[in-house]
Amino acid sequence: MAIEVKLDRILLERGMSLTELSEKVGVTIANLSILKTGKAKAIRFSTLEAICDVLECQPGDILVHDQEGD
Amino acid sequence: MSNAEDGATASSNNSTAPEHLDAKQKASDDGQPPASGAQSATSILQIILHIARIVSWLVLIPTGAVIFFLTIGGVFGGFDDGGDVADVLDLVRVFLSAGLMIHVAGILLAILETIKQGTPFEKENAKRLRGIGIAVVEVELAKLAIGIIGSVFLVLNHEKSFEILETPMPFIAAAIAYVLAKVFEEGARLKEEQEYTI
Numbered sequence: 001m002a003i004e005v006k007l008d009r010i011l012l013e014r015g016m017s018l019t020e021l022s023e024k025v026g027v028t029i030a031n032l033s034i035l036k037t038g039k040a041k042a043i044r045f046s047t048l049e050a051i052c053d054v055l056e057c058q059p060g061d062i063l064v065h066d067q068e069g070d
Numbered sequence: 071m072s073n074a075e076d077g078a079t080a081s082s083n084n085s086t087a088p089e090h091l092d093a094k095q096k097a098s099d100d101g102q103p104p105a106s107g108a109q110s111a112t113s114i115l116q117i118i119l120h121i122a123r124i125v126s127w128l129v130l131i132p133t134g135a136v137i138f139f140l141t142i143g144g145v146f147g148g149f150d151d152g153g154d155v156a157d158v159l160d161l162v163r164v165f166l167s168a169g170l171m172i173h174v175a176g177i178l179l180a181i182l183e184t185i186k187q188g189t190p191f192e193k194e195n196a197k198r199l200r201g202i203g204i205a206v207v208e209v210e211l212a213k214l215a216i217g218i219i220g221s222v223f224l225v226l227n228h229e230k231s232f233e234i235l236e237t238p239m240p241f242i243a244a245a246i247a248y249v250l251a252k253v254f255e256e257g258a259r260l261k262e263e264q265e266y267t268i
Contacts, residue, residue, distance in 0.1 A: 027268065031268045032268070034266060034268060035268045039266060040266050040267070040268045041262070041263045041266035041267055042263065042266070042267040042268070043267070043268050044267060044268065047268050
């Protein structure tokens with residue numbers, strides 16, 4: 001997919017586990033795993049906002065458009 | 071439902087299935103229908119389809135036997151007149167219709183089962199509906215061919231006229247089934263998209 005999810009990198013930088021993020025954001029680990037592995041078809045603004053709030057980052061830090069991936 | 075609510079209600083297992091699937095699975099496991107009104111209507115329809123299948127079998131078996139014996143008798147003993155041939159061809163059409171009914175009722179029962187489980191919008195159901203459309207067209211074309219052959223045979227033998235096409239309605243039904251298949255296909259795609267929306 002052309003949109004890459006860089007959740008792994010951000011989590012590593014913040015020293016946060018997926019479980020911790022799941023608890024803080026209120027999204028199940030299963031769903032975060034889907035997002036992390038790039039299997040997700042879409043992400044709600046509310047989810048993105050919650051993740052950005054918890055990780056103190058911008059949406060662009062999590063989602064990156066890969067020009068060659070089209 | 072918001073994500074926070076999703077997270078609160080979804081199971082916390084380690085599977086990679088979306089939480090929507092978990093919730094759906096849970097509903098199925100509990101045996102709770104998605105809607106009681108729809109459930110009872112589905113059950114009534116299932117009973118009707120089961121009865122239709124039984125009746126169709128009861129028509130199919132004796133019709134098949136009569137066709138067999140009439141054909142054997144006609145081949146070895148010779149048909150008395152064109153009327154006998156017309157009767158056999160009519161019975162073949164009844165036989166095909168009964169067979170189609172058994173096939174279609176079976177597919178509809180499978181679709182109704184998925185509705186009862188609360189998962190009607192599956193790609194499999196789109197395939198099933200398309201299968202109904204194809205089966206109806208195949209059988210109706212076969213019946214049409216029988217009608218044409220019968221007409222040509224009877225006209226050549228100066229016998230009574232033979233109806234080529236009984237009704238065009240099955241072709242319309244096939245078109246409806248095909249359109250419904252497309253709708254279910256789109257529904258399945260949207261459902262998958264919704265399930266993988268985080």
